[in-house]
Amino acid sequence: MRYILFIFFCCFSLQSQAQEEQLAFQYFRNGEYEKAVALYKTLHQENPYNSVYLSYLIDAYQQLQQFDEASKVINIQIESFKNQQYLFVEIGYNYQLQHQQEKAEENYQKALKTINETPNLGYIIGKTFQENHLLDYSLLAYKKTMEIIPKANYNFQVALIYGEKGEIENMFNTYLDMVVFNETYLPTSKSYMGRFITDDAENENNNTLKKLLIKRLQNNPLTVWNQLLSWLFMQQKEYDKALVQEKAIFKRNGTDLESIIDVGKIAFENNSYEAAKNSFHFVLENEPNIDTELNAKLYLLEIDMNTNAPNDSVENQFEQLFSEHGKTKNTIGIQAIYAEFLAFKKNEPENGISVLKEALNLPINEFQTGYLKTKLADILVFTNKFNSALIYYTQVQNDLKNHTLGQTARFKIAQTSYFKGDFEWAQSQLKVLKNSTSQLISNDALDLNLLITDNAVKDSLKIALKTYAKADLLAFQNKNQQAVDTLQVILNNYKGHPIEDETLFKQAQLFEKINQFESAEKNYLQIIAINKDDILADDAHYYLAELYLNKLQNLEKAKEFYQKIIFEYPSSIFLVDARNKFRNLRGDLLN
Secondary structure (H helix, E strand, C coil): CCCHHHHHHHHHHHHHHHHHHHHHHHHHHCHHHHHHHHHHHHHHHHCCCCCCHHHHHHHHHHHCCCHHHHHHHHHHHHCCCCCCCCCCHHHHHHHHHHCHHHCCCHHHHHHHHHHHEEEEEEHHHHHHHHHHHCCCHHHHHHHHHHCCCCCCCCCHHHHHHHHHCCCCHHHHHHHHHHHHHHHHHHHHHHHHHHHHHHCCCCCCHHHHHHHHHHHHHHCCCCCCHHHHHHHHHCCCCHHHHHHHHHHHHHHHCCCCHHHHHHHHHHHCCCCCHHHHHHHHHHHHHCCCCCCHHHHHHHHHHHHHHHCCCHHEEEEEHHHHHHHHCCCCCHHHHHHHHHHHHHHHHCHHHHHHHHHHHHHHHCCCHHHHHHHHHHHHHHHHCCCHHHHHHHHHHHHHHHHHCHHHHHHHHHHHHHHHHHHCHHHHHHHHHHHHHHHHHCCHHHHHHHHHHHHHHHHHCCCCCCCCHHHHHHHHHHHHCHHHHHHHHHHHHHHCCCCCCCCHHHHHHHHHHHHHHCCCCHHHHHHHHHHHHHHHHHCCHHHHHHHHHHHHHCCCCCCHHHHHHHHHHHHHCCCCEEEEEEEEHHHHHHHHHHH
């Protein structure tokens, strides 16, 4: 019984202390420092080794300008317990708050001198300086400790301080020193350096890091410097330069193609097809295994399809692949892309459907089945067989609910319902996808939901929105001229409707596809004229600049609209690309 009572008493005491601690912190945070002092004083007396209680007690006294009380508490602590010399920092800071700089400096030096006598206190002394924003002293403490104890590594703390001081070059060098000390620090160094660089290759910090890495590579050609240069170029979307670094690493080590494959994939996803093509050709030249070879060839095929290579050439490549590797479970990805090629490029949807149905009869897993069914449903939508498509999408969504494939299928259900004009059901699916684990699906869901919501308000019958959805479907089916004509109906009959800007933009994009570049130019200019603060205004500026640069060969106009993005739309997602292209054009024109 006594034992039970003892346990109960201990639990009660701990709970009571926790409540006092929480209340003291609440008082401190709310600026009720007198109440905070009362509680922290008790907590410190009961727990003299607890540095958190002591720190808050000192801070509260200082907030009340009771510097003598703060000094008294600190001195008692130093006298009563061993190894508390880090508190010389607190004494010094207490004097500094009273503008007694000489006495402050005297105590800071005492703390630093302690490191010579008791180096193990170096970290806590450096940390205490840092917590009091005495960054130069903190640097001295950490560096002195590392000099005395060579195995000590406080480079991370030093780098953070340099970052806080704005000494970017010193900060980068310190993170790089961490990697030299131990390569396991590479992910950490990347993570923290990544906070100080952008995707703009001309950014000052980016240039500083590049110069430091190149210098280190020249002085001591470690593989890790190539890795970091590759990483930096990838952040800047300079995939060709990243590939040069990865090739150098491969030639030195010659064992792993994974990094080169990653460069190729990311370049492909960002439409940098030349860099992607070079990556996958390098992979094929270096004796990959059969899975890697198939994957590389598949990407090369998709690049040809996306860059409008002749259909006969693409089909020959598919036939050669199937001749070499057969139509088996190992070539499911190639069969799926072939079906899309037949349907969307050659306009042979029935042949595409047959390819996918044959593939579904192979001994494949549930994820491959879901992938193929999604592709099959896409082609069924292409042929206006909406109900059949919805059946397949729903099967995938039910079978793979928590997988990206299942979430993609749910989005496709919403999109198909939107094409049909069933906006309520579409939105019910889109709302579920707002928290999708895939950022891409989540963004697509948000965009489609906003399109429906924003354009249903002034049109109770939703006639304009239904017409827009019909045009969207025609565009999906590659019936671009019909889509353009359908959008023109909206522009003729719904001038001033909220959907007007989306219609102009969609039509402009389609005009570009059918090589009617002057019509596209007219639409982009009209969007800007309607409202230069419209959500699509920066998009219109960017695509107009691209049009002038790549199709209409008007470099002055391209430069003008890139410059407008820089100065009028500084938060635009196109800012970095616009700035780079503006600089390049300015250089071209000057030359």
